[in-house]
Amino acid sequence: MNKFTSIFGKNIKAVVKYVDLDNDGEVLESTKKFEGKPKTQVEYDPSDEIAKYLNQGYVLERDGFDENPIFEEDVDEYVISFKHKHLVKEYEQKKIKQLVHYQGAASRTPEDSTTEIEFVHNQEIDAVDNHVIKDLGWKPKEQSFMIIGTPTLPGFVPDLIEAGGETVTAEDKDKEYTVNFTVNNKPSTSEQSAVVKFVDLSDQNKVIFQKNLTGQPNMQIEYDPEAEIKRLEDEGYSLVKNGFNDNGDIQFYGNADGYQPVFIITMKYSAVAVDAKHPNDAVDPDIYSKESKLTVKFVGVDDAPKDKVQTIHWNRTVTLLPSTKKVIESGRYDSDWKAQDVKVPQIEGYHADMEVVKAPELSQDDQVITVSYAKNEAVKEAKAEPVHENESYTDDDSITDQPVAKQTEITKVVSDLEQNSTVKEQVAIINFIDVDNDGNSITSSGILNGKPGESINDLYSTENPLKIIARAGYHVVFNNFDKKGTVQRFNDNALMPQVFTIGVSKKAKGTDVLDKDATKKEIEKIKNDLAVSKEANPDYSKTMMDLTNVVSSLYDLVSKSE
CATH class of the missing domain: 3.10.20.470 (Ubiquitin-like (UB roll))
Incomplete structure (x- = not known):
């Protein structure tokens, strides 16, 4: 050199x-x-x-x-x-018209009422090449026309006291209504009635307040809706149209028994929801988002772990009126304070008397809870009773190609422990190894945690790592994680992590030659070294010996497949 x-x-x-x-x-x-x-x-x-x-x-x-x-x-x-990047792009618009036509009152016939509503068709597109990723359909999904109260005409009676107000979608056609006036041939001298309705256009014209009025025939209706409009605005509504006295209009009672004029004041709920995901500059974040500290103290053994301090995030939704920039008390979108359940940390070699601290039990003030931990002494004392003498293999368990006899031993140990422990989160690791370089690890998934039976695929995908590895010139030799039609799930083996191995190589496909004797010698050497270290650290030695058996079994399968 x-x-x-x-x-x-x-x-x-x-x-x-x-x-x-x-x-x-x-x-x-x-x-x-x-x-x-x-x-x-x-x-x-x-x-x-x-x-x-x-x-x-x-x-x-x-x-x-x-x-x-x-x-x-x-x-x-x-x-x-x-x-x-994905963008939302307007693809097309559509307007739907509502027409209320009046007839029958000659020169006194009111002018037609015409209103329109608009729908927008959006698409999600790829910002790089502009291709359509997803059709988002029409927005809004549906909306309502305003209800039109029929004007009062002295000496005439309409066949409809109100018209329109239907809820439509973008697929609907224009809406048309006809109101016919006829001469009132039977004038009444009895007391007459009228109604002023306050409706919510954003909620299919739901009536939110109604004022019933009475008075003499053909006399002016003495009522001012301003106070009610103000009250509703304070509750989060905004005025869309005042169909009673807009522009100083004067309304009159009718003079026909059975005819009750209806006047529509249209409101719309304009308040907005504000929370951690939808902040607003007008609202102090402390109103809807808080943090507190949870200190977990561990007791039960002399060498208990140190205290762990976790941050608890508290969130709720409040209702803001944009016009006044004030938060409305008891608004439509208000929700109670919520927090996530807190997982109790898992400490190797210990089991706790609880797994999570439920959110309802927590306080927004800093607090301390005590978790009693006990050493897993039972793990050392439990002894397995092998069921099978000869090793055979199964593909039914997530610990791929693990000998059935060893699986039965571990199941026996777990059974012995069930009386003293609760269901724990299991551990899985997906390891990518270079078969050309003595099986050295290239990368891994890191430690994945989950409950027995939960999907490992939901937590981790090999797609991107394999793409990166492929660009480096590797190809897959074997992959015992991604099995077609199979969802890998956490098992109920609390003593050993599930290890999935993906072997890759830079050698040309078909030229790989395994030095079986040399590899077997290396595995036996590892086993001998672990046996020597058993007295110094029996827990570590046992776990590593089990993992080595898994690797040995995988090697045998690869060798047999050639």
Whole structure:
């Protein structure tokens, strides 16, 4: 070896790649190769290139260069990955008309009433290439026309006292109504009545208040709705149309028995919901979002874990009236304070007397709870009774290719412990290994936790890691996690994590040759080393021995498949 290389280290070459994850990992561009000594800074600033792609409609998914911008052994590329931004675009509009036509009163016939409502058809599009991702349909899904109260005409009686107000969708056609007036041939001298209705247009014209009035025939109706309008505005409504005395109009009672004029004042609920997901500058966040500290003290053993302090997030929804920028008490969108249940931390080698602290039991004030932990002594004392002498394999369990005899042993141990413990979260790991490099780990899922029977696939997908690994020149040799038509689930084995292994190789497919004897010797050496360490750390040794048996079994299966 050259003495200078030995002293100063061999230069490392690497490139920065910009990758489109939404297009099967397509490499958008690669930089020239950078060269430098190990642990030295890579002299490159990707900010301009990242900005360029952001302007083209991409969103940054992961900046692999920023995470580690130094030259590292075995790192020949840094990946900056993007996904496509999604936009909502207006595709088309549609207007629907409501027409109320009046006839029969000659020159005194009122003018027709015409109102329109509008629907918008939206689509979700890809900001990079503008293709349609999803049709979002028409917004709003439905809405209501205003109800039109029929005007009063002295000496005439209408056949409809109000018209319109139907709830329609974008698929509906225009709505038309005809009101016919006839001469009142039987004038009345009896007391007459009239009604003023306050309706909520945003709730299918639901009546929110009604004022019943009485008076003499053909006399002016003495009523001012301003106070009621103000009260409703304070409750979150806004005025859409005053069909009683807008512009100083004067209304009169009729003079026909059985005819009761109706006047419509249309309101609309305009208050908005404000919470942590929908903040508003007019509302102090402390009104709808708070934090408190929960200190968990562990007792039960001399060497109990240290206290753990967790932050509890409290949230609720309040109702804001935008016109006044005031929060309405008891508004339509108000909700009670809520908090998430708090998981009690799992401590290796211990079991607790509870798994979660339920939110209703928590307080918005800082508080301390005590969790009693006990050592899992029973794990050491429990002894397995093997059922089968010869090892055979099953694909029915998530611990892939684990010998049935060993599964039965573990099941027996768990059975012995059921009297002293509650159901615990299980642990699973998906490991990606390089079969060309003594099975060294390339990456992993990290520790995944879940209850027995819960889906592991819902927590982790191998799609993106395999894309990145493929771009590095690897192909999959074996994959015992992604089985077609199979959902991997957490088992009920509290003593051993589920380990799924995905082996990859850079060798050309079909040229892989396994040195079976050498690999077997390495596995036996690991077992012997673990046996020696058993006296020093029996728990660790047993767990690692079980994991080694799993790897050995996997190796046997791969060897047999050749």
